[in-house]
Amino acid sequence: MDITQQTTHYRGNKLKLYLGSAVLFAGMTLSLVIIAPSILIGLAFPFSVRYQIAGVWVRFVLWLAEVFCDLHYEVEGMENVDPAEPSIILSKHQSAWETIAFRHFLPMHSVLLKRSLLWLPVWGWAMAALKPIAIDRNNQRAALRTLLARGKIYLDQGLWVLVFPEGTRTAPGEVKKFNAGGAMLAQQTGCPVVPVAHNAGVYWPRYSFLKYPGTIKVKIGPKIESKGRKAHDVNAEAEAWIARAMKDM
Template sequence: MTQQPTSSRRNLRVYLGSTFLFIYIVFSTLIVGILILSTAFLPFSVRYRISDYWICTLLFMLKICCGLTYEVQGLENIPVDGPAIILSKHQSAWETIALRQFISPQTAVLKKSLLQIPFGGWALATLKPIAIDRQNQKEALRMLIEQGTERLQEGFFVIVFPEGTRVAPGEYKKFNAGGAMLAQRSTYPVVPLAHNAGEFWPRNSFLKYPGVIKVKIGPKIETKGKKSKDINNEAEAWINQAMQEITSENP
């Protein structure tokens, strides 16, 4: 049975730890945002290293404050001879941060509105994100394919959340075709990724719960000569199966 946040898990440690983490995120984002913006004239690698350091410290604070860590299976499936498109399960804010720890260099597809957040969003805009307007689906798909291909050619892994939004554990949302279309047009391979972060860092929740997030990375899916629908179906099937395994392994 999938573990869900319940009142029995909401103890003093959870409230205090989540509060301390929130305070840290607010102040550290402001400081790091200003630092990244002040180095905008320097090479991109400098800004990327600064953001990497912030992610490392944030995950350390997540462990200290909330008792939340992670473990990864399938790291050997991350290509070492070139970048790929990572089609990832989307349950939480955790994966938008933590995947940088073991998939790098990377960029991600995100909402254009996030870049308007003072300091943090402005700094994010200097890190070569693929920012799309979800209200204009045709234009969003064009931007995803054009900018995604450019980033892949520059050597970046491209993180795509094909569900389009965070989906709570146990719920289902059909995969969008954007990531698979990028794979078809660019001919770069796809790597599927599953995790259960939403059980510990739920969507739209202030509270973070202690535990170990399980991450599974699947084998590379070659895309040359394949239709985007077939690529999407193959990745979705692997992720759904992996999610069932994660649930059965962690009752």
């Protein structure tokens, strides 16, 4: 369901929908005035401190969404997550929700993102302090080199690495071919891949101000071993698992 279709066919209280979305937006924006500088101050402390500070904002945003937008989430498959085994997360990408919420229930991780996001005043600088893997999407070869180099460093440090192999947010029902960068990182490091499917785009649509009530479903698949395997095969297995999980939602 695309944004226009969902907005047109919404049968709930539209005043509540708009007011709740406005409160969420205002709360997210205003709270950044406090959280972002706090993360930057956290540069004087271990990385885990900065990550925990960011986690406070994440929990606040999820609370705002629940209280004012009646937007909840449920996670299936947490038994497939072993925080002690650094892994590469290959996830469906539909909205901004997963870039926020994953920090709450997945192990401490680095996120692959476009470098231009780090140029945003204050908040971009704060994101830079959270050990992202920032790439130039216009230079694919350089982007892959950065992913492989920085990803290995962070995995060696015990962090997980989150990659959205579709490369950009896709509308619900839209399918894009997976890029193999995350699988190549898994092949080179021997770390497993953990596939993740979700339907956040139905309730928190991309490029939309409105956030719809409901329950976002997240499915975490069994780990996919990479040792002794080709990146293409690892990537194809993750893509197939996510496609099946999306059909079941």
